Amino acid sequence: MAESRFPPGGGGAGGEGLGRSRGGFTTKLHLSADGRCRPLSLVVTPGQRAECTQFKPVLEKIRVPRLGTGRPRKKPDSLAADKAYSNGPCREYLRRRGIRHTIPEKTDSQAARQCKGSRGGRPPGFDEERYKKRNTVERAINRLKQSRAIATRYDKRGYVFLGIVTAAAVVIWLRT
DSSP, rough: OOSSSTTTTTTTTHHOEEETTTTTEEEEEEEOTTTEEEOOEEEEEESSSSSGGHHHHHHHHOOOOOOOSSBBBOOOOOOEOOOOOOOOHHHHHHHTTOEEOOOOOOHHHHHHHHHTGGGGGOOOOOOOOHHGHHHHHHHHHHHHHSSSHHTHHHHHHHHHHHHHHHHHHHHHHHHH
């Protein structure tokens, strides 16, 4: 049996959410945000990890408490994502959960679908007006990165970094 180079829990550097990417030794912060740029769920991964691999974990971590009694809300009404999430498994997951989505189709997958002719199926629906609201996630990340500890990641341990990001998200929620 082959032994893994990395311990479980997030890839390189001892599972601390650090990894090599184009920018060097970095960490990626995957999150979902509501329409008011408030983070709903957070996942920290090494820098080389692809966004689409963290799609399900981010969506499954969403828990929005209700104002009255009842279980927390786990499913968004709709979702807007960029081309990194334009693959079959992501779209299938959203269809299965009944979440309306606006994700642009990648050029290469569009060409492959058109080469198949009528067997390629219909193009996925795309609402340009709803897609314009996708920048709320980018603005939420910018709000989090106003904290210098998040923007530069001084912490060695992944769980400490996740705690600081969570604390910054709580501050954002309390201010709005």
